[in-house]
Amino acid sequence: MNLSYDDADEAFRGEVRAFVAAALPEATRRKVLGGFELDKHDMQGWQKALHRQGWGAPSWPKAFGGPGWTPVRQFIFDEECAMAGAPRLLPFGLKMVAPVLMAFGSPEQQQRFLPAIMSGEDWWCQGYSEPGSGSDLASLRTRAERRGDVYVVNGQKTWTTMAQYADWMFCLVRTDAAAKPQAGISFLLIDMRSKGVTVRPIRLMDGGCEVNEVFLDDVEVPVSLRVGEENKGWTYAKYLLGHERTNIAGVGLSRRAVADLKELAARETIDGAPALADPLFAARLAEAEIALDILEITNLRVISEDAKGDRRGPGPAASILKLRGTEIGQAISELAMQAMGENAMPFDRDRMVGEVAGNRDDAAAAATPVAAEYLTLRKTTIYGGSNEIQKNIIAQTVLGL
Amino acid sequence: MDFDFTEEQQLLRQTVERFVADRYDFDARRKIIAQEPGWSRAIWSDLAGLGLTALLVPEAQGGLGGTPVDALAALEPLGKGLVLEPVLASAIVAATLIESAGDAAASAALLPDLASGERIFAPALYERAARYDLSAPGTRARRQGAGFALDGAKTAMCGGGAADVFLVSARLDDGLALFAVPADAPGLLVQRERGYDGTPVATLLVDDVKLGADARIGADATAAVARARDVAVAGLAAEAVGAMRQTVALTADYLKTRQQFGRPIGSFQALQHACVDMFVASEEAWSAAILAAARCLDPDARTRMRAVAAAKATINRCARLVGQKAIQLHGGVGMTDEYAVSHYFRRLAAIERLFGDTDYWLKEYARAG
Numbered sequence: 001m002n003l004s005y006d007d008a009d010e011a012f013r014g015e016v017r018a019f020v021a022a023a024l025p026e027a028t029r030r031k032v033l034g035g036f037e038l039d040k041h042d043m044q045g046w047q048k049a050l051h052r053q054g055w056g057a058p059s060w061p062k063a064f065g066g067p068g069w070t071p072v073r074q075f076i077f078d079e080e081c082a083m084a085g086a087p088r089l090l091p092f093g094l095k096m097v098a099p100v101l102m103a104f105g106s107p108e109q110q111q112r113f114l115p116a117i118m119s120g121e122d123w124w125c126q127g128y129s130e131p132g133s134g135s136d137l138a139s140l141r142t143r144a145e146r147r148g149d150v151y152v153v154n155g156q157k158t159w160t161t162m163a164q165y166a167d168w169m170f171c172l173v174r175t176d177a178a179a180k181p182q183a184g185i186s187f188l189l190i191d192m193r194s195k196g197v198t199v200r201p202i203r204l205m206d207g208g209c210e211v212n213e214v215f216l217d218d219v220e221v222p223v224s225l226r227v228g229e230e231n232k233g234w235t236y237a238k239y240l241l242g243h244e245r246t247n248i249a250g251v252g253l254s255r256r257a258v259a260d261l262k263e264l265a266a267r268e269t270i271d272g273a274p275a276l277a278d279p280l281f282a283a284r285l286a287e288a289e290i291a292l293d294i295l296e297i298t299n300l301r302v303i304s305e306d307a308k309g310d311r312r313g314p315g316p317a318a319s320i321l322k323l324r325g326t327e328i329g330q331a332i333s334e335l336a337m338q339a340m341g342e343n344a345m346p347f348d349r350d351r352m353v354g355e356v357a358g359n360r361d362d363a364a365a366a367a368t369p370v371a372a373e374y375l376t377l378r379k380t381t382i383y384g385g386s387n388e389i390q391k392n393i394i395a396q397t398v399l400g401l
Numbered sequence: 402m403d404f405d406f407t408e409e410q411q412l413l414r415q416t417v418e419r420f421v422a423d424r425y426d427f428d429a430r431r432k433i434i435a436q437e438p439g440w441s442r443a444i445w446s447d448l449a450g451l452g453l454t455a456l457l458v459p460e461a462q463g464g465l466g467g468t469p470v471d472a473l474a475a476l477e478p479l480g481k482g483l484v485l486e487p488v489l490a491s492a493i494v495a496a497t498l499i500e501s502a503g504d505a506a507a508s509a510a511l512l513p514d515l516a517s518g519e520r521i522f523a524p525a526l527y528e529r530a531a532r533y534d535l536s537a538p539g540t541r542a543r544r545q546g547a548g549f550a551l552d553g554a555k556t557a558m559c560g561g562g563a564a565d566v567f568l569v570s571a572r573l574d575d576g577l578a579l580f581a582v583p584a585d586a587p588g589l590l591v592q593r594e595r596g597y598d599g600t601p602v603a604t605l606l607v608d609d610v611k612l613g614a615d616a617r618i619g620a621d622a623t624a625a626v627a628r629a630r631d632v633a634v635a636g637l638a639a640e641a642v643g644a645m646r647q648t649v650a651l652t653a654d655y656l657k658t659r660q661q662f663g664r665p666i667g668s669f670q671a672l673q674h675a676c677v678d679m680f681v682a683s684e685e686a687w688s689a690a691i692l693a694a695a696r697c698l699d700p701d702a703r704t705r706m707r708a709v710a711a712a713k714a715t716i717n718r719c720a721r722l723v724g725q726k727a728i729q730l731h732g733g734v735g736m737t738d739e740y741a742v743s744h745y746f747r748r749l750a751a752i753e754r755l756f757g758d759t760d761y762w763l764k765e766y767a768r769a770g
């Protein structure tokens with residue numbers, strides 16, 4: 001038993017740290033650390049910078065152009081990037097559709113799509129959820145009818161993150177209405193510029209519009225853009241679940257959030273002293289940070305197992321990491337609100353947007369990102385398989401209940 | 402022992418309930434929020450017409466001479482409607498501040514306008530450094546000729562964005578003084594904003610604001626500020642209960658209608674129990690609101706302090722639980738601005754931090770012994 005990273009991994013950490021320090025644009029870093037809104041340019045710019053370094057797809061094997069890092073190195077990479085204020089790499093292309101293409105896509109599909117994902121050229125979004133199908137995804141109703149060598153797709157997707165920027169959407173559609181729900185689903189790649197695709201933003205309670213409704217009206221999709229076999233889409237979709245384990249817990253992000261919180265709590269005062277020195281506040285902070293320390297160990301346990309090849313694929317590990325990771329992230333944001341006291345109130349989303357964001361210095365500019373973070377993090381226990389669904393998985397697969 | 406409202410109180414409650422149902426449904430509120438300044442003078446006049454602005458003002462100054470229990474009856478339905486207009490700020494907190502200062506001239510000058518709704522008053526007691534300890538502000542008052550000059554910074558997160566007059570606390574000599582400062586006073590920089598809960602808030606920069614002798618309300622304001630804070634907690638608790646009850650109702654409704662896996666999600670026991678936790682919390686919150694209303698003016702300091710501290714600590718815990726679980730049980734819909742539940746969540750989050758967060762009141766309760 002040894003909890004330390006080996007020398008090579010430590011050296012790797014140093015390399016990542018140095019690279020991020022040199023390559024991350026100052027404006028982007030300031031936005032991330034200030035909690036301001038990132039635009040497509042910020043996110044894509046960072047993806048491209050990583051790509052130039054050969055790190056555009058940290059989780060991919062060498063065979064597909066990735067660096068072939070061990071899960072431990074991927075974890076280190078994510079942690080360093082998060083701590084340094086780099087934008088989070090969007091998972092939709094890199095971690096969701098890419099593994100499916102690698103496992104089930106045709107060679108043509110792999111050649112056409114994978115390089116553009118890695119380079120940041122193509123932006124992907126995930127078209128799974130529908131108004132009537134959230135947790136019960138297999139009930140989805142968007143249908144695709146085969147007409148010669150195209151599918152004609154009709155229906156509606158919703159909660160589609162960043163669809164407003166997307167070039168492509170990977171999409172679950174019903175191709176056999178008569179079959180059992182899971183058995184009639186296919187996995188299509190839809191060009192967002194196709195005729196009949198309409199994207200409408202949904203405003204969330206933090207004032208931002210990161211999600212959208214996507215309407216599909218007689219959208220023609222070439223049959224060559226179906227991944228794998230017809231009616232096997234559910235298998236491919238499930239392949240995704242539980243695939244992500246190095247970053248699902250968001251340890252790096254929560255580490256940075258704790259660091260930010262400590263700075264905040266050093267500036268704010270309780271009973272005439274820094275909030276950090278207040279025994280009650282300090283205890284609450286310690287509680288959150290302890291949970292995070294333990295989460296990190298749990299996460300490293302999981303990926304060390306994976307590295308040994310002992311077990312891979314969906315399992316309770318991903319559910320545990322998702323449950324605790326999201327709960328801890330939310331707890332940290334609650335403490336930031338507490339640290340600000342009544343001064344957390346003034347809220348003006350405009351103060352979080354654009355170049356001016358970081359240059360304002362008033363009550364709303366200081367408070368808005370903190371409150372927005374508290375509000376938006378409520379989503380983390382809802383999406384990606386809600387925490388109730390994660391508990392159902394553990395109850396069924398581990399405890400046999 | 403009697404937990405019932407009097408007939409007058411029941412009538413008051415029903416009147417406000419009806420007003421909210423008729424005039425302040427979610428769409429009406431949305432329209433108000435969508436425009437500047439984010440609250441409505443017309444609604445304010447209507448609320449004044451119902452007597453709400455006069456509730457705690459003594460009859461001698463044109464008020465109804467009501468009690469915190471009357472306020473409980475009136476504010477719970479206002480909370481249900483998430484009413485944005487500053488009833489708590491002006492009619493509850495400011496009215497108590499002025500009235501408790503025991504200054505006949507100031508009361509005669511200010512309370513009739515407050516009672517009629519002609520002018521809106523908001524407390525400016527909180528400061529970033531002193532936080533929930535309202536007895537020791539950093540803002541200072543100097544004597545200047547017959548009058549005063551004030552310097553400092555305040556936050557007015559309870560209705561401040563709608564105020565015509567701020568009641569500003571400041572250190573004077575070795576004591577605490579209270580001043581009525583018009584929002585347009587030279588030297589007063591009022592930054593009006595919306596809170597994340599949509600309510601009108603303000604931060605104040607007080608830069609050599611010159612005031613006449615008559616701007617000061619009463620002599621030492623320590624007791625008046627403490628009393629107003631205690632009454633504020635009771636009012637806020639009442640509002641919180643209304644918001645919680647509506648949140649529970651919205652959520653239970655949603656669980657009955659939303660279908661997943663071929664049945665209403667309310668058939669899943671995990672969700673039933675979560676919703677029951679919300680309901681239980683809303684009942685605890687009502688007990689807390691009653692406790693605060695009944696005892697926030699208790700002459701015995703320990704009794705009063707324990708009641709107010711217990712009430713606010715409980716309200717805070719319950720507000721968080723109810724708000725957070727409501728979003729979770731709604732799934733993605735709960736995150737949207739369009740659907741009502743996120744607005745309740747936001748207001749409940751704000752309530753958790755107004756007039757004392759949980760840790761502050763836990764310490765006060767322990768201190769009371």
Ligand SMILES: Cc1cc2nc3c(=O)[nH]c(=O)nc-3n(C[C@H](O)[C@H](O)[C@H](O)COP(=O)(O)OP(=O)(O)OC[C@H]3O[C@@H](n4cnc5c(N)ncnc54)[C@H](O)[C@@H]3O)c2cc1C
Nearest residue numbers: 126128129134135159160161379383386388729730732733
């Ligand atoms: C910010 C955000 C971004 C998103 N991004 C995307 C995206 O890019 N692409 C995409 O396809 N989707 C996305 N989603 C959708 C997300 O995956 C769904 O919100 C999620 O699956 C839950 O579905 P729902 O919202 O319909 O809630 P519902 O499924 O209706 O759930 C409502 C409540 O019921 C609970 N529940 C449901 N079934 C059970 C059960 N059997 N047992 C116990 N409890 C249960 C849920 O946990 C939840 O608390 C996003 C959602 C959000 C909020």
